[in-house]
Each structure stands twice: as structure tokens, then as C-alpha cells.
Amino acid sequence: MDSVIYMDNNATTKVDPAVVEEMLPYFEQWYGNPSSMHSFGGRVAKKIQQARERIAALLGCQPDEILFTSGGTESDNTAIHGTLAAYPRKRKIITTRVEHPAILSPCRHLEQHGYEIYELSVDRQGRLSLDELAEVLDDNTALVTIMYANNETGVIFPIEEIGALCRARGVPFHTDAVQAVGKIPLNLKDSTIDMLSLSGHKLHAPKGIGVLYIRRGVRLVPFILGGHQEAGRRGGTENVPGIIGLGKAAELAREYMEDENTRVRALRDRLEAKILATCPDTMVNGDRQNRLPNTLNVSFEYVEGESILMMLNQYGICASSGSACTSGSLEPSHVMRAMGVPFTAAHGSVRFSLSRFNTQQEVDFVGEKIGPIIHRLRQLSPFVKTA
Amino acid sequence: MWDYTDKVMEHFLNPKNVGRIENPDGIGEVGSLACGDALTFTFKLGPDGRIADAKFQTFGCASAIASSSVLTEMVKGLTLEEAEKITNKDIVERLGGLPEQKMHCSVMGHEALMAAIAYYRSKGKGAPPAVKSGKIVCTCFGVTDEEIRRVVRDNNLTTVEQVTNYCKAGGGCGGCRGQIEKLIEEVQGDKVRQLRAAPEPPPRKLTNIQKIALIQEVLGEQVRPAMRAHGGDIELIDVVGNRVIVAFRGMCASCKLADYTMKEIVEAKLHEYVSPDLIVEEEADAAQRPHSHQES
Ligand code: FES
Numbered sequence: 001m002d003s004v005i006y007m008d009n010n011a012t013t014k015v016d017p018a019v020v021e022e023m024l025p026y027f028e029q030w031y032g033n034p035s036s037m038h039s040f041g042g043r044v045a046k047k048i049q050q051a052r053e054r055i056a057a058l059l060g061c062q063p064d065e066i067l068f069t070s071g072g073t074e075s076d077n078t079a080i081h082g083t084l085a086a087y088p089r090k091r092k093i094i095t096t097r098v099e100h101p102a103i104l105s106p107c108r109h110l111e112q113h114g115y116e117i118y119e120l121s122v123d124r125q126g127r128l129s130l131d132e133l134a135e136v137l138d139d140n141t142a143l144v145t146i147m148y149a150n151n152e153t154g155v156i157f158p159i160e161e162i163g164a165l166c167r168a169r170g171v172p173f174h175t176d177a178v179q180a181v182g183k184i185p186l187n188l189k190d191s192t193i194d195m196l197s198l199s200g201h202k203l204h205a206p207k208g209i210g211v212l213y214i215r216r217g218v219r220l221v222p223f224i225l226g227g228h229q230e231a232g233r234r235g236g237t238e239n240v241p242g243i244i245g246l247g248k249a250a251e252l253a254r255e256y257m258e259d260e261n262t263r264v265r266a267l268r269d270r271l272e273a274k275i276l277a278t279c280p281d282t283m284v285n286g287d288r289q290n291r292l293p294n295t296l297n298v299s300f301e302y303v304e305g306e307s308i309l310m311m312l313n314q315y316g317i318c319a320s321s322g323s324a325c326t327s328g329s330l331e332p333s334h335v336m337r338a339m340g341v342p343f344t345a346a347h348g349s350v351r352f353s354l355s356r357f358n359t360q361q362e363v364d365f366v367g368e369k370i371g372p373i374i375h376r377l378r379q380l381s382p383f384v385k386t387a
Numbered sequence: 388m389w390d391y392t393d394k395v396m397e398h399f400l401n402p403k404n405v406g407r408i409e410n411p412d413g414i415g416e417v418g419s420l421a422c423g424d425a426l427t428f429t430f431k432l433g434p435d436g437r438i439a440d441a442k443f444q445t446f447g448c449a450s451a452i453a454s455s456s457v458l459t460e461m462v463k464g465l466t467l468e469e470a471e472k473i474t475n476k477d478i479v480e481r482l483g484g485l486p487e488q489k490m491h492c493s494v495m496g497h498e499a500l501m502a503a504i505a506y507y508r509s510k511g512k513g514a515p516p517a518v519k520s521g522k523i524v525c526t527c528f529g530v531t532d533e534e535i536r537r538v539v540r541d542n543n544l545t546t547v548e549q550v551t552n553y554c555k556a557g558g559g560c561g562g563c564r565g566q567i568e569k570l571i572e573e574v575q576g577d578k579v580r581q582l583r584a585a586p587e588p589p590p591r592k593l594t595n596i597q598k599i600a601l602i603q604e605v606l607g608e609q610v611r612p613a614m615r616a617h618g619g620d621i622e623l624i625d626v627v628g629n630r631v632i633v634a635f636r637g638m639c640a641s642c643k644l645a646d647y648t649m650k651e652i653v654e655a656k657l658h659e660y661v662s663p664d665l666i667v668e669e670e671a672d673a674a675q676r677p678h679s680h681q682e683s
Contacts, residue, residue, distance in 0.1 A: 108615075112607035304423060306389075306448035310399065313388075331559065332423075343421040380405055380452060382427040382444035383420060 005362045008318045009202075010151050010179060010295060010353035015245070016204040022248040023206070023241040034238055035229060044240055051247025058250040059196070060187035061213055067233050068243050071210035072178040072199030073102040076145070078212050078223040078234070079174040079195045080106050083143045084115070085221035087172075090142035092116040096128060096157075097338040099147055102197075103176055104334075116140070125287040126155040126339045134165055141171045148177035148196075149184075152322050152335040152351055153286030154295025156180070163192025172218060178202050178210075182253035183260050183292050194218045200242060204355070205249035209242030256356050264354050265293035267363045271352060272296050274367030279374045285341060285349060294354040297322070299345035302384050303377040308350050311373040317366055322349045391449060392483035398453035403460055406442045415502030417495055422528055422555070424451045424492065428499035430462065432507075438462045438470060443499075450485050451492040457481045458496040467504055473497065474541045475553070490553040494538055524566050527559025532570055539574045545582060547571070561613035562648060565655045598661065599626050605660045606633075610653055621653065624670045631657060634670040645669070 006014065032041035034048050052063040059066075069075045080093065080103070093110065095103055097119045107117045118136050120128055128146070137144070144166045149156045159175055166173035174195040180186070181196075182203035188196065195218060200209035214220055214233070226235020276282060281301040300308065305321030312319055322333035331337065332346035341349070352366070378384045391399075411429035418425030424447030433439030441462050443455040458478055462470045475493040479485050485493060521533030538544060538553040547567045551557040557564045572579050593601065606623055614620055620636035633653065635645055654667040 108612070112604075112611070302420075302446060304447050304451075307399070307452065310449045314400065343423070347420070347423045380402060380444060381446040382407075382416070382425055383446055 003316055005315070005317045005358075005366060007352040007354055007358065007362075007366065008320050009355040010154075010351065011320055012201045012207065013204045013355055014357055015201075015206050016249060016252055018252060019205055019245045019248045023245040026241045026244055031240075034240065035227065047247075048238060048240065048243050051243045051250075054247040055211060055250040058181070058186070058254050059198075059213055060189050060191075062189075062216065064231070065188075065213055065216055067212045067214055067230050068238060068246075069210045069212055069234065070208055070239065071201070072100070072176065072197050073210075074223075075197035075199070075210045075212035076100070076102040076174075076176050077106050078220070079197065080110070080143060080145060082220035082223050083172050083174070083195075084110070086219040087142045090140055092118065092138070092140045092142060094118045094120065094133065094136055094141055094144045094146075096120045096122065096146055098122055098126065098150055098152075098335045099145070100151060100176060100178070103145055103147070120146070122155075122338050124340050126150060126153045126285070126335070127287050127290075128157055128162075130158065130161055130165065133162060137165060137169045137171060139169075141169070143172050143174060145174040145176065148175045148180035149292050149295075150286070150335060151179050152333060153297045153339075154179070154292035154353075155286040156184070156290045156292065160192050163194075166194075167192050179292060179295075182249075182257075183294055185257055188213060188215070195220075200246040200249060203249050203253050205246040206242055209239050209246045211246070259356050261293050264356055264358070267358055267360060268294055268296050268352075268354055270360070271354075271363045271367055272298070274364075275370055278367070278371030282374070283345065285336070285339065296352045296354075298350055298352075299341060300348040300350065300374050301345055302381045303348045303374060305348055305350055307377050308348065308373060311377065312366075312369070315365070315369050317369065320351045320353075322346065322351065389449070389486050389489070391453075391486075394457075394481070394483040395450055395453040395485065398456040398482070399449040402443075402452055402456040404440075404442045404456065405444065407444055408440055408442050411503075413503035413507035415499040415504075415506060417498045417502060418447070419529075420446065423447065424495060426451065426455050426495050426499045428455065428458070428496075428503050430503055430507075432467075437464055437466050447492065447495075448489070450482075450489040451495060453482055454478050454485070454492045454496040455499075458500060462500065467507065470500060471504060473500060475538070476541055487549075488552050490542070491555050494534075494554050498534070524570070525556035525559070525563040527563075528555040530554050530556035532566075535567060535570045536574050539571050543575075545571060545575060545579050562652055565651050593662070595626070599623075601661050602626060602631060602657060602665075605656055606653070609656045609660065613652075614648075629662070629664045629666055631665050631667045632670050633667060 030044055032044045034041055034045035052066045055066050056063040069078060093107055093115060095107055111117045120132050122128055146157055146162055148159055163173045172194045175193055176197045178197060178199045179202065181198040194215045196213040198211045201207040222233050224234050224236055229235060229238060272284060275298055279300060283299050285297040285299055309319060309321050322336050332343060336346040336349055407427060408429040408431050412432045413430045415428045427444045430438050430441040441459040443459050445452045445455040461473060461481060475497040478493040478496050521531035524530060524532050524535060534554055535550060535556055538550060542553060544550055544553060547557050547564050550567050557567050603623055606621060610621055618637050622634045622636055624632040624634050649667055649669060657665045657667060
């Protein structure tokens with residue numbers, strides 16, 4: 001495959017070359033430990049502080065509210081375990097059925113240790129019901145953790161309203177915003193969010209670096225114990241190049257926010273229109289009104305996701321599928337199931353997730369190829385009588 | 388991404404004999420949209436009694452399409468007696484191998500072939516005869532005991548995971564895994580018994596508190612995840628001597644298969660991991676209690 005058309009940015013993104021450039025000196029040249037007393041380490045500490053400020057600027061929060069972690073999964077686990085440890089008498093966590101495994105797995109683990117986990121359901125469009133949340137929020141609730149935007153469908157949840165409900169009950173509110181940060185504007189200062197997770201490699205920084213935003217005053221027991229790094233909130237020597245890369249990526253994300261919300265959105269919509277126009281019996285999964293600007297999840301009836309991906313792959317097109325066969329498990333993704341997408345359609349669901357590096361030319365190329373691919377696979381399918 | 392052989396890719400990208408033969412002599416339809424793969428296989432005999440033409444239509448992943456395509460090539464020119472001898476293993480071999488988790492694609496090809504031959508032999512009376520003989524063991528994927536016995540025998544399988552890879556049985560709620568294990572033992576006899584017998588731990592003498600803790604653990608780790616996956620749950624109410632009293636919650640509370648689940652899953656797991664003397668019972672007024680999706 002000579003060239004790649006990468007439309008799987010909700011899985012991971014290309015590291016921006018400007019990010020790489022900023023990181024490089026901190027491997028070989030400025031390799032000091034930021035905790036050291038000498039100025040060689042102090043220089044690194046200053047650079048980390050700059051990264052903290054850049055990220056705070058992207059999130060609209062204070063630099064000291066930023067806790068560096070190894071990525072989204074650690075941020076999520078810290079928020080959950082750290083809150084439970086801070087409120088040992090409360091035994092209930094409220095989350096949703098469509099969370100990422102970084103939330104669902106620790107919750108299922110905690111359930112086996114006596115915690116009550118309540119998973120809110122979603123409707124056919126992937127939307128939550130605030131009434132259901134209001135009903136189950138109670139004094140026993142230690143934490144509400146609800147994703148900002150869904151990784152498979154891009155559906156954005158009403159995070160501020162959710163946070164307001166939590167605040168009224170005095171319950172800490174965490175959001176896994178791994179898919180949202182860098183794509184939609186955030187202002188944590190005026191928000192009801194108490195904690196927020198983000199992951200570097202979803203916004204053109206490298207893998208292995210993430211952030212947990214913790215609002216000042218929110219109680220949290222450290223999850224990783226060790227030295228006094230991160231103001232005693234997380235032990236372990238900092239991933240210095242990663243942090244610096246993330247700082248630069250945050251700065252760039254601010255710069256490109258407009259582009260994400262106009263040009264990338266227009267590209268996504270162009271692709272969507274082309275697919276719907278050329279492929280009958282196809283539908284978009286998820287609330288089309290409240291969706292990340294870069295994400296498109298479509299179900300092609302009568303064909304199976306893996307086959308579509310493999311055919312796309314022949315043209316160097318990278319997308320992903322929520323269908324069972326790609327993952328080795330036999331059932332469609334938990335998100336598609338929670339939304340009640342019929343099995344017939346869920347098996348043929350494909351996610352295209354764009355980034356600022358995608359071009360109209362690429363979108364047009366994909367739009368041109370997808371119709372014949374679906375047509376071809378349907379001709380093979382026993383379910384299409386007209387074939 | 389799966390590591391497919393060139394042969395699989397070739398058949399996937401350029402499948403042979405696609406379509407449906409008009410007025411076929413044999414037709415076999417297996418799988419369903421809901422299951423994620425399905426295959427229609429048709430053939431026509433020549434005047435010499437050999438398969439003159441064969442065609443397929445497949446809904447499924449690359450290996451399902453490749454398995455069907457290669458099958459149509461394999462059967463052409465064979466008598467029905469010869470075609471009948473083809474197993475899923477032969478299909479896999481012709482493809483140069485399939486990933487372990489995709490073996491069921493080759494089994495689907497074999498089943499469709501068998502169904503088509505059976506249809507021909509029944510002289511095409513009425514609708515194609517049901518492929519499935521035997522009784523359904525895995526309700527999630529509609530797999531019968533005979534199908535399971537056959538994949539175990541043909542492919543020399545010894546574990547439930549392998550059976551799932553070969554015919555999907557056991558890949559959903561997991562409720563049928565105990566029965567699959569028994570079928571494997573039935574077919575493989577001493578071979579698997581020996582395999583399993585090896586590390587038998589000595590029977591433990593548990594205090595009451597240890598017993599309850601262990602029961603909780605087994606329910607939590609072995610039973611609950613499968614139930615929760617289908618919107619149900621189970622709660623331990625009490626342990627009185629060897630009687631374990633539980634209540635079903637959520638979907639499980641209204642499930643028609645509750646009795647079966649109780650014996651074949653809950654009790655079987657507790658026998659295996661806690662003590663063979665335990666008797667599991669459902670709480671008397673369980674049905675009246677509201678569903679609360681929570682743990683005690
Ligand atoms: S009955 Fe077999 S997996 Fe559910």
C-alpha cells in the first residue's frame with residue numbers, strides 16, 4: 001500500500017510534526033529529571049510548567065488543576081478509584097452502558113467487590129435520559145462518570161446539565177472527554193464538570209500521555225503512590241517528552257478548533273451525503289444534531305463490517321467497524337447493542353473518523369469507492385433479492 | 388487485522404461462482420442475518436450424476452466469503468458420495484489456513500453443502516429440509532448437539548473455546564458452556580478426562596464464612612458477567628448448610644430458562660469451584676421483587 005487515507009482518528013491520530021519537533025530535544029539534549037535540584041533538571045521542570053499552562057488554556061482551567069497521567073485509561077481509573085477512596089462510605093457509581101472499557105471494566109471489577117453500578121441506558125439515537133439520571137442519583141452515590149462524546153457514534157451528551165444535576169446532589173461528576181477534547185470548545189472554569197479525562201494520542205500528541213483535570217477543591221485520593229511528583233497526586237517520574245508533546249498539541253488544538261468545526265465538519269458531511277446518496281439501505285447511527293464534527297458511523301444493511309473494511313483497505317482506506325467479526329468476539333459492539341441498532345444493521349456498521357489532516361480529495365476518493373464496494377458485497381449477499 | 392493467507396484474500400477479492408442456480412438440484416441455506424453470517428449454496432448435477440455447477444451467496448466476513456467460494460470450486464466434478472466426504476477441515480486446508488477464531492466460517496460451508504445434499508436426497512420436497520438435526524444446545528446461536536459433536540470429532544477439539552471458534556456455540560451468554568463441555572467429553576472420552584483430571588486440587592474443608600465468601604466470588608466472577616451481558620443479574624440471598632439461596636434480577640428474573648440456568652450454570656459452577664454438595668435454590672418470593680440492577 002503506497003498511500004494511506006486515514007479515517008480512523010477516533011482510534012488514534014497522527015502525531016503532528018510540530019509536536020515531534022518540540023519533543024525531540026528532551027530525549028537527548030535536555031534529559032534532566034524535573035525533580036532534580038540542579039538547573040539542568042530545572043529547565044525541564046519549566047518546560048513541563050509551560051505544557052501545563054498550554055493545556056489549561058485549551059481546557060479553560062487553572063494549570064494546577066492538570067494532573068498528568070499515562071493516558072485516558074489511567075485518568076479514568078484515577079477518577080473512579082480516587083473518588084471512592086475519598087468517600088469510603090458511599091457505594092454507588094452511576095455511569096452509562098455506552099462508556100469506553102476504561103470506565104466499564106473498573107466498574108465491573110468494583111461491582112464484584114460490593115459496589116453498586118448503575119448503567120444509564122441510551123435511546124435509538126444514542127441519547128441519554130436526564131430523568132433517569134435524576135431518578136437514580138441518591139445519597140449513596142460516590143461518583144457519576146459519563147463520557148463527553150461517544151467514541152463509536154460521536155454522540156455528545158448534555159454534560160453541563162448532567163453536571164448540574166450532580167452538583168445539586170453534591171455528587172462529584174467525572175467525564176471521559178477523550179474524544180471531545182480538541183474537537184469541540186471547552187471551558188471548564190464555568191462548567192459543572194469536576195473531573196475530566198483526556199488522552200494525548202487522540203489529539204495529535206503521542207501515545208502514553210494523558211491528563212486528568214481535577215477541579216480545585218475536589219477530593220481525590222492518589223491512585224498511583226510513589227514520589228511527590230504532581231503535587232503528591234501521582235507518584236512516578238514524569239513522561240517528560242510526552243508531556244511536552246501534549247502541551248504543544250494542546251496549543252495547536254486551540255489554533256485548529258475552528259478548522260475542526262468548519263472544514264472537518266464539512267468534509268464529514270460531504271462524505272455522509274455521498275454515502276447516503278450512493279448506497280441504498282444505509283443509515284447513520286447516532287444523533288446527527290449533537291455529534292462530534294469528525295465522526296460518521298454508518299450501517300450498511302445486508303453486508304458485514306469486516307468485509308467492507310477489507311475492501312476499503314485494498315484502496316489504502318483505514319476505517320473501523322463496530323461489527324463482531326473484526327474483534328474476534330461474536331456479537332456487535334456494546335454501543336450498537338445499547339442503542340438497539342438491529343443486529344442486521346449493527347453487523348454492517350462502519351465508523352469513519354476524520355482529522356484536520358484529511359483533505360477533500362481524500363473524502364471524494366472514499367465517497368467514490370464506497371458505493372461500488374457495498375454494491376459488490378451485496379451482490380454476494382443472500383439477503384438482497386435484487387442482486 | 389486478521390492475518391489471512393493469500394488464498395483467502397484471493398477468494399475474498401475475486402470470489403468464484405457467485406450467485407444462485409436457477410432450479411437447482413440441491414440448495415442449502417445456513418446462518419442468519421442476526422448471527423452475523425449466512426450462506427446459500429446451490430448445485431446442479433450433470434447427466435453423469437456429478438456436480439456440474441455450484442454457486443454461493445454469502446453474508447459475512449472475508450473468511451466466510453472465501454470459504455464459500457473455495458467450496459464451490461472443490462465440489463465441482465464430484466459425485467454426491469464424494470462431496471459428502473468433504474469436511475470443514477478440507478475447506479480450511481484449501482485456503483491455506485484460517486485464523487482460529489474464524490473456523491466457524493469453514494463449518495458453515497460444510498453445513499450448507501450437507502444441507503444441499505440432504506435437500507436433493509429428499510427430492511426437493513417442499514422447502515429445503517432443516518439442516519439442524521439433534522436438539523439445540525446453544526440458543527444464542529441455534530447450534531445443536533449433533534453439530535457440536537461433529538465439529539469436535541472432525542477437528543479433534545478439546546476445549547469449549549475451540550468449539551466456540553468452530554461453530555459459535557458458547558460465544559454469547561455462555562449459558563451452554565457446561566453442556567458443551569459434556570459433549571466434548573462424550574466424543575473425546577478419556578482423552579479430555581485425562582487432560583482435565585491432572586491438576587485436581589484436594590477437596591477443601593471450608594468454614595461457613597469461607598464458603599459464603601467463595602460462593603460470592605464464584606457468582607461474581609463466573610456467573611454474573613454472562614448474565615449481566617444480557618441485562619440480568621443474580622444475587623446471593625443466604626446460605627443455609629449446603630443450600631444456597633439466590634434471586635435472579637433483571638432479564639433473568641423473567642427468563643423462561645431460569646430453572647435451566649439455575650442447574651446448568653449456577654449450580655454447575657458452584658459444584659466445580661466450591662463444593663459438589665451444594666444445592667442451589669431460588670428465593671421463594673423472588674419473582675415479586677422489583678428489578679434493581681444492584682448488588683447486595
Ligand atoms: S446459549 Fe450458548 S452462548 Fe448463549
